[in-house]
Amino acid sequence: MNTRASIAAILAMALLLVSCKQPSPTLPVEPPKAQETTYTGALKRFGRLTREFRVGTLRVQTTQVQDETGSSQASGAEIPFDITKMIMSAINSIGGSIVFIPYDPIYIKNQAALNMTTLEGKVKPDVVLNGGITEFDRALESGSSGLDFGGQFGAGKNSPGVDFGKQDRDSVSSITIDLNVTDVETMVMVPRVQAVNTMRVFKAASDLDIGFSIFGATFGYKSSVKKIQGRHAAVRVLVDLSVLETLGKYLNLPYWKCVDQGAKPDPVVMENVREQFALADQQGRVRMIQNLLYVYGYRSLRSTGTLDAETGAAIQAVSAAYGFPAASLDEDFYENLFLNAPVLGEKSRVAGSGAVAAQATAGPALVSRAPAQSTQPGVPLSVQIKTDKAVYKQGEKIRITLSGNKDFYGKIVYVTADGQTVQLLPNGHRSLDFFKGGRSYTVPEDSDGFSLDVAPPYGAERIVLYASESRLPAVKTRSLGETGMLSVEGGAQALKGLSRGIKISEAKPAAPPVPTEAREAAPPMKPQQAPGASAEVVEQSVLITTKAK
Structure with missing residues (x-):
């Protein structure tokens, strides 16, 4: 009996000594790494896709996108409150023809107050992404299961015994993000160009207890493990997917191939x-x-x-x-x-x-963008043309912006200080002469093979836009060499004929039907433009001054 008591005392002392030891857990050391999601590579491939389809530059901006459910505050930031930065990173990672325009009016205002910048030369976005986290449902499904076992072997109070217990618990939550696209020029949401994506995230816990009793002394082992799929990481995955989907729909590109060539x-x-x-x-x-x-x-x-x-x-x-x-x-x-x-x-x-x-190399765009409800039957055509500033110095580059309230065909003509008349668009680099209503166009775009550099002679100059709802007649021109520009023979006098109206003749059937000019699809004949009718030509101009440095 004394022997048994001695053994029990030794075991108890050993356990006591072990329990008094200062614990020193070992933590793994991992180097930092780039944060990537399932769709990080797909976004980069989408940028490549825009180049292969020769899409014109699309300038994208985003409003502040936040948690609209209030769960981020009620749950102690279990999901992020503001996901704007995630969307910015996703858009900016695409590259190709996609350019991100940050929205930070306070910063620009403060910089202007310090005379460090002006609004001249700033690029205007084409579209704005807006939306939010619209659903966060916790514990949609939950369950638990367990196993317990206990027993004593032999008779008497000192007989050995064992206890075993295992408990598993799990639950499922759901997060949903909505993203929409708004056309900046019209401030109208583009119909059906949206993404509403949901992701289920899982939470699981497991407890294990094992106990032994020998000669009246009890010792055991206990383990508890909890695993939670990151809510913030899940939101980033949803953001990447939603950005890919919305821009893919807007540009009418096969964006699903960026995820999987065999995708639906x-x-x-x-x-x-x-x-x-x-x-x-x-x-x-x-x-x-x-x-x-x-x-x-x-x-x-x-x-x-x-x-x-x-x-x-x-x-x-x-x-x-x-x-x-x-x-x-x-x-x-x-x-x-x-x-x-x-x-x-x-x-x-x-x-x-x-x-x-x-x-594929950059060139005229192949695809038409999603319509932004720009057609306005019965409303006269109205167009605008402007430059990024009014005064240019030698060597500076001129950027022209044009837009209209309806679809139109257009020619851009530059009247120099010495009276020379140059057709800027269409030209040898860019044959586009059709423009969608409600959209803002830049000439030249980043993907064009030309630029408009200020050179002598200097003085007062004029840039003119001729626009009509039907195709404008050609004027006699001659090439200005490798620049791709065209000199209008007869000067301004030759262009007066554009303002006398255009007769629309009924289209004659030709070979079988076939799809559009890269950047924008040529529209069908509009109801108000019946065969033989006259289409008005609208003329708008902007004055600039050029001078030496």
Whole structure:
């Protein structure tokens, strides 16, 4: 009996000594690393996609985006209150044709007060992203399970015994983010261009207890583990996905390929693509097809709007290589052409096209952006043209901004100090002459192959915009060499004919239908422009002064 008591005393003392030891847990040491989500790579690929489709520069801004549920404060910041910075980082990580414009009026005002900056030269955004965290439902599902076991072996009060217990608990919460796109010029939300995404986050805990008793002494082991999927990390994943989705819808690009080449197409994008093709006139449809054929590798094919032999041969080669019919160049054909476009490093199956789509260079945009409800039947066309400042010095670059309340065709003409008349747009670098209503355009854009640099002679100069709801007649011009600019023969007198109205003749059926000029789809004939009617030409101008340094 004394022996048993001695053993028990020794065990008790050992346990006591162990318990008195100062605990010294070992913590892992990890170097800092870049924060990446499931969609970080997809955002970068989307930037690449905008280049491959030759999208014009899109300037994006965001308002303050916050938790609209109030849960961030009620739950002790379990979810973030303000996610604006996350959205800014997501947009800025895209690159390509996407440019982020910060919104910080207080900073700009303070800088101006210190004479460190002015509003001149500041870039205006095209669209604004707005939204918020709209749902945070905690413990949507919860449950627990456990196992208990205990027993004594032998008879008597000193017989050994064991106790075992295990308890598991789990719960599921849900977070939802809404993002919408607003057109800055009209301050109208772009219909159906939005993202509403939900993510479920899990929480689990497990407890384990084991106890032993020997000769009246009891000792055991206890473990408790809790794992929670990060709410803040989940919000960042939702932000990345939502930014990708909203901008992809706005630009009508196959953004889902940035996530997975085999992903299901977005029905909103596909509906817009089909509708734009259906509404385009015959020439516009052919342009749309020619622009997509560029992605397939036909780099020498020009976007003329004419279904020539080269275009026809390219259509037949692509349809044969990808296995879709080309007997009728209708919406179904264009949808197949759009969906099968080889992008993001995918090689074209067309032999001899000379293409790896990823090698596309900047040029006129291929895609039309989502409509912003700009058509206003019965309202006269009104246009604006302005420059980033009124006085320019030698070597400075001129940036022109133009917009209209309705879709229009336009020519931009520059009257120099010595009376020379130069057609700035369309020119040898940029053939675009169609502009969507309610949008602001910059000439030149960052992706254009030219710039407007101030050079002699100096003095009072004028930039004129001629605009009409139907295509403007051509004027006789001659090339000014590698600049791509065109000198108008006959000067200002030759341009007076533009203001005498334009006759619209009924379109004659040509070859099978086919989709749009890269940047914007040419619109169908409007109801108020019946065949034979006269379309008014609107003239607006802005005066500038140029001088030597």
